[in-house]
Amino acid sequence: MNRMKVLVADDDPNVREILRIFFQSHQYDLLEAENGAEAVQLVELENPDIVILDVMMPVMDGFTACREILKKRDVPIIMLSAKGDEFDRVLGLELGADDYVTKPFSPRELMSRIKAIFRRMQRKSGNEEEIRTVYDFGELVIDPERREVVVNGEKCPFRPKEFDLLVHLAKSPGTVFSREQLLEQVWGYDFYGDIRTVDVHIKKLRERLADLRNGYIHTVWGVGYKFEAVTSDDAGD
Template sequence: MAYHIFIVEDDPNIRDIVSAYLKKEGYIVSLVDNAEEAWQQTRLNQPDMWILDIMLPGMDGYELCKKIRDESDVPIIIISAKDEEVDKILGLELGSDDYLTKPFSPRELLARVKRLFKRVEAIEVKSTPRDNIYQVDTLILKPDDRRVFFDDDEIEVTSKEYDLLFHLIQSQNRAFSREELLTLIWGDDYFGSDRAVDDLVKRLRKKMEGVPIETVWGYGYRLRTEAEGGT
């Protein structure tokens, strides 16, 4: 099945050139010139990847990136004329997976797209279960279909939220550093803040009040079997 990539770029020349390169590689491409329209079009059907310009009319790319990341772990590449380090760090901390400064080579963008999809595929393979079920108290993971249950309710989680739970529940009571979790979930070439891990934990705690993910202060997290809930 071909991957679907959604491009949000208000420069028609860049939009058309990038689209042509991606389509030539077999990707399905959707094009819009503003964030509001892109957000509305994808409410019911998220693409497999986003390529976002920052300087857009109306809602900017940073805001759209945050909205996407609040609901999904789909890969995001930001393209921008802003080349300051602070802009790159902001984009990555808001949840983007890569940042490319204009002007750029379409071939370089294509290489980064392929790399991100390979990372996604590798994580999915790595997370393939050996057992049919994992359970800690009322937290249950069914890896065969990547489903999560808590207090007898099925919980909707994103791909990276699931991956975090999966790694923690496989090694119950073991403390994982934030850096280790970044590598396990995002890959060893991820460039960004370890706040991404804190954000995943925050989202999981909001969805499952009392989930036994414990903060190891100044280090990372673990899933405890002896205590009721996390701190």
């Protein structure tokens, strides 16, 4: 079995050393970058399984590196930052990052986030029922196998986490999910306290589906969110 390859980009050599020792002791291969520009290059050269990006780095910051990496590769990204500011968390998630960890953090917490992402990816790759199903709502078609969404006959680009969230909601029309449930079932880890993660991605889904009459993604106040399917007859009214 091939060892998982983790890329850590952080300009603090102490952080990199701590993570190097920890990850290697758990049989992970570690790639290191001192800034965002190096991280972008290493993603192309080494094709890591997951990328961990510090926000504040010289040459190229973590936000810019996240954007550039996702232009080239569909790879999970975890952002690191000494800032606890909500704006930083929201910006990282809107750029397509899968998770956000605030410094100081324990290597074990970071490892648990990584394992949760890998478990989620393995579950989806082995879920034959989901792979064989296409969710067709007329004006909206979701193909999990091809990871494609067609809106009014046109393919619409979705970030990986946005797509996963849309599929999870669409396969259970009418079911109301709390933010905590969505974090656990879509992000793949127990609730850590940042429900804004879900709100940010719901906002992005609504923007993607803004041209559709039904909207599909609905808020159930005080509870959470649900996907409201529309029949072909309703769509034509």
